[in-house]
Structure formats: structure tokens, C-alpha cells
Amino acid sequence: MRLSKYFLPILKETPKEAEIVSHRLMLRAGMIRQQSAGIYSWLPMGHRVLRKIERIVEEEQNRAGAVQLLMPTIQSAELWRESGRYDAYGKEMLRITDRHERDILFGPTNEEMITDIFRGYVRSYKDLPLNLYHIQWKFRDEVRPRFGVMRGREFLMKDAYSFDLDKESAVESYNRMFVAYLRTYKRMGLTAIPMKAETGPIGGDLSHEFIVLADTGESEVYCHADYLTKQTPGEDVNFDGDLNPIVNDWTSHYAATEDVVDKAAFEAKVPEDKRIVARGIEVGQTFYFGTKYSEPMGAKVAGSDGKEVPVHMGSYGVGVSRLLGALIEASHDDAGIIWHKSVAPFHVGLINLKPGDETTDAACEDLYAKFEAAGVEVLYDDTDNRAGAKFASMDLIGLPYQVVAGPRGLKDGVLEVKNRATGEKEMLTPEATLNKLVAALTS
């Protein structure tokens, strides 16, 4: 992408409404625009990251055997009356009346709707286990939205719902999502620690919150330091096999948020030099809640004995839009964002220091074409701004690598290659630059 043809409204000054670093940086880097309290437009740069996160989530859900569909944002109140949550949910649910005076709502979650879909088609235990998920916008009318996309009212969420014949197989389904989550966050460069969680309005007795440690996290968390170095399951993990060893390993140490922490237990179970008390951001939550919805809503299947039983369900959320905030909170410096290559809006920022200079233009065009051909996404700064402004903007938007081409270096046949995360710079020939970055970015 040529910057001259792109839409990247970078702000030099920080809008005053932004208090935390991820919000500030997202506004300054031209990723989002606030349209209303807790409601944002996703500008091109932010939208690219959002989609990359979505794709990783999709790949890992599919790998774990979940099947994607798409449910609407608007739901009928009828379904919610069936489960009893229409009255129970409170003011966070955005209730709307249509022209026929029917009660409808902007969905804050989809347990009722997925249960309705399930009960409409599935009759036999032979069709189980089943896990259906979608990635859709949700709305929760928070009393006080804040922290930019980390706690908006409208937000993009992946929610998966598992259906099983009994508790034992439901726990296996739970484990599959648990392992998928470990992999999902790891691929984005995050270490998310599963912590014992409250189940809240969704209900149930088995639940974990996946927490990313960050200084600006919303809640205090207590955990064992070994979680930070624990091995994440690889691509070859067999989701049809026994996942208990992995889940047991990842739940073997103490880890809890401030809501449920038992400090005495924390101190008893974790040696002093392994205790971590830090701030954390919740980026996902898994629940097993049994027959809480299937029972009242009549989602039953026939077992092998021919008897109908309500299915055992679980639900599994990933805050997709919130993850942008979490990623930035976990990875930035004074100059701006530092994207992990898996979610970076572009892989490389190519800076032409002197557009109009024949040699420089030719070198940039050549490199740009070769990067694109190799599948490396390049944002090519071909504008005629000053060098300093270009460097500052590139640092701000945080692409993993910067390649700087100017007459001074090209006289000796070299470009400057900068690693955004380490700040390390080296002078390389265009060929060496191409080889190095293609290798680093496509592996």
C-alpha cells in the first residue's frame, strides 16, 4: 500500500479524552474514531488489525473443531423471556421497540439464540459433540464506558457454544476450547494465563478467565510465575485426543483475579519468589454451565437408550476488539505501538527519504514490488514529508520492520533496516534486506 493513496489520519497531539496508553495510541495512529461514548469507527489501520485478530481466532477455533456460523445482532425478546434473562439482565441490555411495538434487543451475547438454533435441528446424541461459534458485534450498555476499545459498549466478540450429551463429554469440549485459547493468544504474541473465575449471570461451575498481564490492566491478579514460561501446545496438538494433561498442567498453579482470590491460599500454594501480583486484562472467558439454558428452552437430544435429555452446554468468549487494546497495552514504548508480526497492520514500513530522486524512487519501487510478490505486506511511505516526520509516524504505527531508503545510503548500495521492537538498525543491500525480512516475516 502506498501511503500517498491510503487513509491514515495520524494525530500529532493527543486528544484529551484518552487516558490510557492503548486508547491514546489508537487515536494518534489513526486506527479508531470515537462516534459516541464507547462506540467507535474502525479506520483502515485499525480495521486491518481487527481482521488479523479475527483470522487467528477463526483458525484456532476451526482447528479445535468448532464450526463457524453468523447470528444477527438484533434478537427477539421472546427468546430471552424463555430463559428468564429478559428480566434478569438489567439495564446493560439495549432494549428497542420496533414499529409494531414488539420488544427486540441488541444482543449482548447469544446463548438463547444458539440454543434455539440447536433445538430446531438436533435430535440425537449421534450428532454430538457439536461446537458452533460466530464472530459478531455485541452491545452492552455499560454505565460508564472507558479505556477506549477495552471497555466499549459496542464490541466485537467471538463466542462459541458447545453441546454435549453429558457432563463428562462437555468437559472434553471445554478442554478443547481451553487449549484453543492458549494457542490463540500465543500466536498474537501474548501470554494469557487462565485464572479461576466467577461465572456471573451466565452461570455454571467451571470457568476460567484468560488474563494478559499489563501495568494498566483493569483488575489485580495473583498467580504463579511459572505460568509465564509454560510451554504452549503446538500446532500438532490432537484435539481428538486426551487434552487433560495440557489443561491440568495449565491449571496446576495458583492463579486468580481479585474478585475470587484467597490470599491465604495464594501464599500457601506459591513460594514467595514465585508470587506475581500484577494488573491484568481479561481477553477471554470459558464457561461450562450444564443445562442452564437447554432445560428451560427445551434443547434435548435422544440418548442411546432412546430417552430425551437436555444437552450440556458451555460458552467461550474472546473479546476480539478488546484484544487490540490489550495487545497495545502489552507492547508499546514512548514512541508508539510495537506490533507482533502476526497482527501488525503491515509487516514492513518502507520509507522513501527523497521521493523524486531517481535512484531512491527506483530502489523503493523495486523493493516494494518484490516484497509484495513474496507475500510481505508493505506500507510504502512515498509522500514528500520530511524525514523526521516519517520516522516518527512509522514508530508510532509500530510496524515490525522499517526499511529506510535515501540517496546517502544508496550511494553505497545500502538501505537501513530497523527492527521496531529492539530498535536495532543495520545497513543492508536491497537483496539482503529482502532475504532477511522475507525469512523473518513469513516463517
Added chain:
RNA sequence: CGGGGUAUAGCGCAGCCUGGUAGCGCAUCUGGUUUGGGACCAGAGGGUCGCAAGUUCGAAUCUUGCUGCCCCGACCA
């Protein structure tokens, strides 16, 4: 939902106390000089001062009501 703040050009702000018809920096546009870490000079455009009512000869400024947004707290599958 309780408490506090704020609203003036795209962004950041001054002016308000003490009423006289709106200003600064950045950004934008034009011309010129510059050009390897957020340049400089000259000029230009851009605002029903959040909305409504009131007081007054006259309101960004005073009064009342409303609304948006932000912060602290409570809340947060």
C-alpha cells in the same frame, strides 16, 4: 447510578471573574527557501463560541433548563 469536571476552528487551548460582536499554537491551502529524526519565512481559508430560553441597547461572557463528553466511585458474560 452517586460525586466532580468540561463544552470556543480538524486537534490542543486562551478569552468568561469585570458584557461591547473572537484569539493563539499545531494542522490545512498558496508562494518561496529548505530537506537523514515531528523545518523556516510570507500570505490565506476555516468558528450560528454544545442547544434552548431569559436578563440587557448589546451575551462566548450573567441567569435558568437541557444535552454531549471526560474523570473518581459503584458496576463489569
